[in-house]
Structure formats: C-alpha cells, structure tokens
Amino acid sequence: MKQNEFPLSAVAEIKLSYHPHFKANERPKISEPKQCYKIFMDNWDLGLIEIQEQFKIMLLNRANRVIGISEISKGGIDGAVVDARLIFAIALKAGACSIVLVHNHPSGNLTPSKHDLNLTKRICECGKLLQIDIHDHLIISVDGYLSMAKEGLM
Template identity: 55%
Template sequence: MENKIDQSTLQVAEIQLSYKTNVKPSLRPKLTGSKDSSVVLMHSWDLSKIELVEQFKVMFTNRANRVLGIFELSTGGMSGTVADPKLIFVAALKAGASGIILCHNHPSGNLTPSQADIELTRKIKEGSKILEIQVLDHIILTSENYYSFADEGLI
C-alpha cells in the first residue's frame, strides 16, 4: 500500500531571524541611568507628536548597556496606546537584547504613571524572566521632563 501525500499540504513559510545595524558597537550610546535613557529616547521622538498622541517605544540594550536600537511599538490616541507584550519580546529576541527599557509619552504632560502603566510594567517584567532579558526601566516622557520607574523603585 503506497502512501501518497498531497504536496500542497506540506507548504510552510520559512522563518528567518536577522538583526542588521549600521552602527559600530563602539559608537552605540552607553546608558548609565535614567537620564541617559531619557535623552536617547527623546532624541528619537517625533516632537510634533509628543503633546498630541501617545506612543510606545522600546529601547534594547546589550550586556554592556549599549543601545542596540529603538522599536516604535505603537501610536494611539490622545489618552492611550496599545503595548502588545508579544511584539515587545519578538523584537527583543530578534535584536539579541539583554535589556529592555520601556517608554511611552503622556501628551497631557502629567508624569504620574497610571494603574495600567504599572500593570503593564509588571506583566512585561514577569514575562522577561524566562527569556533572561532584564527590564531596566519604564520611562514616561513629556515635552518637558521624564519619570523613571527604576528611579522611583517600581522596577
């Protein structure tokens, strides 16, 4: 008895992992604290949007706390945006990150984290443990200042 398999049922997508950079490792910004992180993040922000819509970005670092890159995760409305943990971890793994710094802006100018901000940070931190990726900080930006979860003991 010959076993014939329909070849069309065996077609699957090929998955490739890659990370490309045009920045030499020695030229990548080195982070020593929340101030450094906020400066690098603010430099990457579209300042015409910082007081208009909420955006969520993730900065990835290597073991030496040098910035591998910044991933713009989402852009929402005036009072919120979606931060999908799966997409955060996909990007972190693709970049080979050892550390992540979460960041979003508050168009209102209010630096106080919401309960949703705190819960998301907790959720990401919990998920990062099994992947051995350290959540270094969660920064809230406004056009004038920043708030660091790490500096306030919330990480």
C-alpha cells in the same frame, strides 16, 4: 491529492537577521535614566508628543550599549495598546539582553496610571522568563520624565 490539500513540505521558512549600522563600541552606553530620556527625545516625533500617546522600547546589549529603538504602538490622547509579544519578538530578533520601556503622556502629567504599573509588571514577568531584563520604564513629556525604576515602582 484533493484540491484544497497541500503537501506537508509546503511551509514558509523563517529566518532571523539583524543588520546594525554601527559597531558595538560606537553605540551610546546607558548608565542612568537621564541618558535614556535624552536619546528618546532626540528620536521622538516632537510634533506628536503632546497630542498622541506612543510606546517605544530601547534595546540594549550585555554592556548596556544601545542596539536600537523600536516603536511598539501609537494610540490616542490617553492610551496606546501594548502587545508584550511584539516587544519580545523584536528584542529576541535584535539579540537584546535588556530593554528600557518608554511612553509619553500627552497631558504632561508624569504620574504613572494603574494601567502603566500593571503593564510594567506584566512585561517584567515576561522578561524574566526569556532572561531579558527590563531596566526601566520611563514616562516622558517635553518638560521631563519619570523613571519607574528610580521611583521604586518596578
């Protein structure tokens, strides 16, 4: 064997694991955007909400109980890069059946941009392929939120 060659068996094994801290029936159940907003705000770094755009997801089980929240990215004042592959890698690892997307607008303006709408559409299309529903995409600020699902933008 040459010095730079490796045997075909020299590959890393990949295992999936998930260790929840609460029983499924103890987790909050989501039935409306206002509940999502409250949970996100309770878990948001309020020192950054008016300075830096952040994008997070809420992972839900089949009964719409919260599995957890995961930060996808932090950006600048007016944008954050969002990689759909990362969203769905996390969702698949956690065994999520559905997702709520959320990001803040540091300006406080809750109107979705064209980029926000295109991103939401693309993530929803990816979710359909994986049978993971995207329930909503919230845009949040300290003063309130906009639900894209409630506004008919999804």
